[in-house]
Structures are given as C-alpha cells and as structure tokens.
Amino acid sequence: MPAKKQITKEMILDAALQILMEHGIKAVNVKSVAAKLHCSTQPIYLSFDNMDALRQELVPAAVDKFTELMRQECGAEPVHLYGIEYVRFARQQPELFCFLFMRPQAFSEMKHVLCPIIEQSVTVLMEQYYIDHDAADELYDQLWIHAHGIATMITTKYCDWDMDKAERMLDRCQKALTKGYEA
Template structure:
C-alpha cells in the first residue's frame, strides 16, 4: 500500500495562491483546497484555524507575487504604484489584483505591506521635484489613485483601452499633477 501523501501548510498556501490567481478569492475555500490537493478537508482544518487565518497568511504571498511581477517588468527603474506596470499587472493577474487592491477594507493592510515601495516612490518624487515629504506623499497618492482607477477598470473588464492610450493618460495625469512643482 503506497504511503499517504503528507500535506503541509506550505502546500496548502501554494494551492490557495493558485486558486486565487485562477479563480479569485471566492474560490479559495476548504473544499476547493482539498480538491486541488487531492486530499480530505482534514489537513486544511488541522493547518489553519479557519479561513481568516489562511487569508492572513495568503496576503504576504500575494504581495510577494505583486512585487516580483513589478520588479521583473520595471527593468532598471524603481517600482511605482502609478506607472504602466501597475496596470499591466491588473491586466495579467486580474484576480490577484482584485484580491490585493479591491477587497473591502484591504487598503490599510496592503498599504502597510507596500510601505517600502511607497516610501521609495515618495523619496523619488521629493528628489525629482524638490518638494517636501508631505507634498510628495500627496502627489504619490494622487498618481496612484489615477493609475488604480485605470487598473481597476481593466481588471474587472469594464474597459479594454489599448496600452498606447493608457500610457498617454498616465503621462498627461502626471504632467497635470506635477505642473505646480516644476520651476
């Protein structure tokens, strides 16, 4: 008789991330995880106290996927939450984008997880425009809000703008928001 496959917490989280990316967060449940792992629901129940704990452990994995995507597509540039790569991520990984950036009450936890990226962007804006931290922080959030709107419309299938138009909109928005800082 073959040995029973040992299901680990890491295997469950990997399966959860895969389900999330393919089918969205609603598909990440005990029954679907057991099916994806080819086991009973018992290993999932033994590894996590419930779906809240699993979600809490899934968030850092999803953030890592996001950061890895952004790094791999940024080339030598810094990662910014307001550039074309953010929108490309929404197009390429719509379920993951919605989980990270469009869940109810997700803003505070995702912002916390992205503090290093945000701080890097804010410092870059401070240097580029010779502005205070406060002004750069507001500018960052304005630019992110604009890019997020386009990304959300893309991720949800609300619109299918071509990337040339999107790039133009991002450039025009940045120009409008930064005009007051240029001497």
C-alpha cells in the same frame, strides 16, 4: 507502497494562492484547496483553525506574488504603483488585483504592507521635484489613485482601453500633477 507526501502550511497557501489567481477569492475554500493538493481536507484543518485564518495568511502571500510580478514587469526600473506596470499587472492578473486592491478597506492595509515600495517612490519624487515628504506622499497617492482608476476600469472590463492609451493617460496625468512642482 510509496509514502504519502506531507502537506505543509506553505503548500496549502501556495495552492490557495493559485486558486485565487485563477478563479478569485470566492473560489478559495477547504474543498478546492484539498482538490488542488490531491488530499483530504484534514491537512488544511490541521494547519489553519478555519478559512478566515487561511485567508488572512493569504494576504502576505498575495502581496509577495504581486511584488514578484511587479519586479519582473519593471525590470531594472524601481517598482512603483503609478506606472503602466501597475495597469498591466491588473490586466494580466485580474483576480489577484481585485483581491489586493479592490476589497473594502484594503487601501490602508495595502499602503501599510507596500510601504517599502511607496517610501522608495516618495523619496524619488522628493528628489525629482525638490519637495518635502508630505507633499511627495500626497503626490504619490494622487498618481497611484489615477493609475488605480485606469487599472480598475480595465480589470472590471468597464472599458477596453489598450495599453498605449493607458500609458498616454498616465503620462499626461503625471505631467499635469507634477507641473506645479517643477523648478
């Protein structure tokens, strides 16, 4: 008789992330994770005190997946949250996007965990427009909020804009917002 496979915490988080990406956070529960792993619920309860603990550890796993997908989308370009890549991500991964960026009070949490990406982009804006950190950070937030609005409208199917229109809108917004900074 073959030995039973050992279910690890990482396997549980991976299964939960897959469920999240396919069906949304409401579908992530002990039974669905156990079914995905083809095991009983016992390994999940042994690895996590409760579902809140599992969901809390799901946030960094989801951020890692987001970062991985954004790096693939951006290629050689640096990852930032105000470009068409962010909107494409939202369209391609609506459940993951909603989990990361549309939860109540998620803005400050996501701004904190995505700090390396944000700071890199703020530095680029500082150099590009010869502005100080505070001004570049505010400009970054304005650009991100505009991209986020478009991404949210597309993800929630509020509108059915194509990517060409979204890209034109982002480009025009960036030009308008940065006009005052150009030397």
